[in-house]
Amino acid sequence: MSLCLQARQLACERDDRWLFQGLDLEVRSGEIVRIEGPNGSGKTSLLKILSGQLSDYQGELFWNGAAMNEAREHFLANLLYLGHAPGIKSGLSPLENLAWYQALSGESGNEEQRLEALERVGLAGFEDVPAGQLSAGQQRRVALARLTLTPRALWVLDEPFTAIDRHGVADLERQLVAHAQAGGCVLVTTHHELTASPLLRRISLG
Amino acid sequence: MPLREHNGGLMTAVKATLVRDLTLLLRRRGEVLNPLVFFALVITLFPIAISPDPELLAVIAPGLLWVAALLAALLSLDSLFRSDYDDGSLEQLLLAPQPLVALSLAKVAVHWLLTGLPLALMAPILGIMLALPAGSYAVLALSLALGTASLSLIGAIGAALTVGLARGGVLLSLLVLPLYIPVLIFGAGAVQAAIFGEGVSAHLAILGALLAASLMLAPWAIAASLRISING
Amino acid sequence: MWAFIHKLGSPKWFYGISAKLQPWFWAAAALLIVTGSLWGLAFAPADYQQGNSFRIIYVHVPAAFLAQSIFIAMAVSGLVFMVWKIKVADMAAAVMAPLGAAMTFVALFSGAVWGVPTWGTWWMWDARLTSMLILLFLYLGVIALRGAFTSRDSASRAASVLAMVGVINIPIIKYSVDWWYTLHQPASFTLTSRPAMPTEMWLPLVIMVLGFYCFFIALTLMRTRSEILRREANKRWVQELVTGQVVKVPAEEAR
Numbered sequence: 001m002s003l004c005l006q007a008r009q010l011a012c013e014r015d016d017r018w019l020f021q022g023l024d025l026e027v028r029s030g031e032i033v034r035i036e037g038p039n040g041s042g043k044t045s046l047l048k049i050l051s052g053q054l055s056d057y058q059g060e061l062f063w064n065g066a067a068m069n070e071a072r073e074h075f076l077a078n079l080l081y082l083g084h085a086p087g088i089k090s091g092l093s094p095l096e097n098l099a100w101y102q103a104l105s106g107e108s109g110n111e112e113q114r115l116e117a118l119e120r121v122g123l124a125g126f127e128d129v130p131a132g133q134l135s136a137g138q139q140r141r142v143a144l145a146r147l148t149l150t151p152r153a154l155w156v157l158d159e160p161f162t163a164i165d166r167h168g169v170a171d172l173e174r175q176l177v178a179h180a181q182a183g184g185c186v187l188v189t190t191h192h193e194l195t196a197s198p199l200l201r202r203i204s205l206g
Numbered sequence: 207m208p209l210r211e212h213n214g215g216l217m218t219a220v221k222a223t224l225v226r227d228l229t230l231l232l233r234r235r236g237e238v239l240n241p242l243v244f245f246a247l248v249i250t251l252f253p254i255a256i257s258p259d260p261e262l263l264a265v266i267a268p269g270l271l272w273v274a275a276l277l278a279a280l281l282s283l284d285s286l287f288r289s290d291y292d293d294g295s296l297e298q299l300l301l302a303p304q305p306l307v308a309l310s311l312a313k314v315a316v317h318w319l320l321t322g323l324p325l326a327l328m329a330p331i332l333g334i335m336l337a338l339p340a341g342s343y344a345v346l347a348l349s350l351a352l353g354t355a356s357l358s359l360i361g362a363i364g365a366a367l368t369v370g371l372a373r374g375g376v377l378l379s380l381l382v383l384p385l386y387i388p389v390l391i392f393g394a395g396a397v398q399a400a401i402f403g404e405g406v407s408a409h410l411a412i413l414g415a416l417l418a419a420s421l422m423l424a425p426w427a428i429a430a431s432l433r434i435s436i437n438g
Numbered sequence: 439m440w441a442f443i444h445k446l447g448s449p450k451w452f453y454g455i456s457a458k459l460q461p462w463f464w465a466a467a468a469l470l471i472v473t474g475s476l477w478g479l480a481f482a483p484a485d486y487q488q489g490n491s492f493r494i495i496y497v498h499v500p501a502a503f504l505a506q507s508i509f510i511a512m513a514v515s516g517l518v519f520m521v522w523k524i525k526v527a528d529m530a531a532a533v534m535a536p537l538g539a540a541m542t543f544v545a546l547f548s549g550a551v552w553g554v555p556t557w558g559t560w561w562m563w564d565a566r567l568t569s570m571l572i573l574l575f576l577y578l579g580v581i582a583l584r585g586a587f588t589s590r591d592s593a594s595r596a597a598s599v600l601a602m603v604g605v606i607n608i609p610i611i612k613y614s615v616d617w618w619y620t621l622h623q624p625a626s627f628t629l630t631s632r633p634a635m636p637t638e639m640w641l642p643l644v645i646m647v648l649g650f651y652c653f654f655i656a657l658t659l660m661r662t663r664s665e666i667l668r669r670e671a672n673k674r675w676v677q678e679l680v681t682g683q684v685v686k687v688p689a690e691e692a693r
Binding site: 003029048051052053054055056064073074076077078079081083084085086087088089090091092096099100101102103104105106107108151152153179182183184 | 207208209210211212213214215216218219221222223226229230233234289292293294295297298299300301302303304309433436437
């Protein structure tokens, strides 16, 4: 089954200023959609609306043809959202952080999976270090480990390239393309220029 | 890539959240100890400020103990959601395919376990120092254990409403202290009734009823408030 | 029904209809308050126990009524705003809060003044006054919370939730304070809970209460209207209203 997220006549008003109006948008399996626009054009707000965090918008959202408020549970079960902040607890080790994220979606998982996911993002050997002692880039990598640990069809990534090194950027880019090729879907905002790919589509705001 | 069906796992998520918050707080013991030290300190101030006369202290002890415990519990409320908000895990909590009501209830439960319960257990020791008449110690601990659970629940609404504000601490006290008054009345009343040798079951029953009502209503308000705060 | 609710929710429509309603409420308020005060202060008989000092109830009681009603009205507006996303409801709630706090203060102040001849002191921890004081703190909390947010949308929502939480708690607070009072100061003299007030005394009171309500409605309409203008200042209809000509508003065209 393929996925399809649709927005019709989306408009968002923050404190009497229209961030965007009349936005129609459709994302499907096998696509990487990059949301572009200058600072303050509402990229983050749009991602928050599309990931079901902001309820303060006009227009309609559909998940696989069903209205979002009816399909919300199914939608959330297939969504992986990474925001500006990595969402990593500095008092917990990377392993413990990942265990919580796995459990949040109802899976108990096991240690091997988590170790493997950490190795995948180049954090082998840092499993039990408190995340507070890791660099910003390493913390971001812990968050990115969730991409492999908890596979979800729809990725909504807000500036995922922040703080990671060139090598990591290339890795992540390959991962995004592989995800789309496997039938997944990526919605992303970034200041980093993505390598052109037939799967990549751009949407401009502002 | 196949789509997944939402397959429950609520208990897994709630349990993991409990374990996570307990681990975090136990690793920073200071945050658990501070309210207890504050409680002891405030209680020390009263005999110094008023009089060391045990007879006078015995009269005001129930009220003092309850007010000081209430303020101590309030002290740690601001951090309930603050660090989750700052590091972005609150967003993730809201996006979990689990009811936010249940997850936030787990967080409040941890707050009570590591703040309200220790305060209740410590109160009898401070009661001795205030010459609290014998026979009321068990009631003191029990009323505090019951009452602080309601305080954690009601306070969490305020904490959730102010978590997005840079300096929410003082505002938080302003919002929740008026709502604490019924709990204070029946909590301190229970201890006083025990001193006068009256039945305390009515007081404790009302404290229980307040807790039941908070348990039913507060989680919804907490969840709604968290959604508001995350919108910034 | 839906269409009606949303029509009511349109600030422009509300602005128009409130302009028509407002004078009637002002007139009624003036008439009732003047009649009530004259009757209550000059013609109603003096109380056999308290003499003329009882006449302060003609201010105290309406203010206390209003203080509680406004909180309920504010919470209901908050609910309407949260459920149907009607902005006018939130604007009304925003202007009601300071009004309610002012009424609570009037009730407290008049109660304190009344305390001097009756109790011989400015303040007693009387059940009613204590509840009123707590109500004042609840109002201040709502006002402070609304002021603390930088985003007005979030401020509106947060204030609505707090008002609803408060309104659920008000009866609980009231009953527990009453219970506390009877436990600690049994059978002392309470304000206003007097049996068998003669008709000449309570009729002016009823008139004053009605007058205060009309005053509150008129004032809320007036302040909501200015709030509408303030918040909708960049909308076309407001600019046309103010300048008296057709304007093209760039803010609405862009984006």
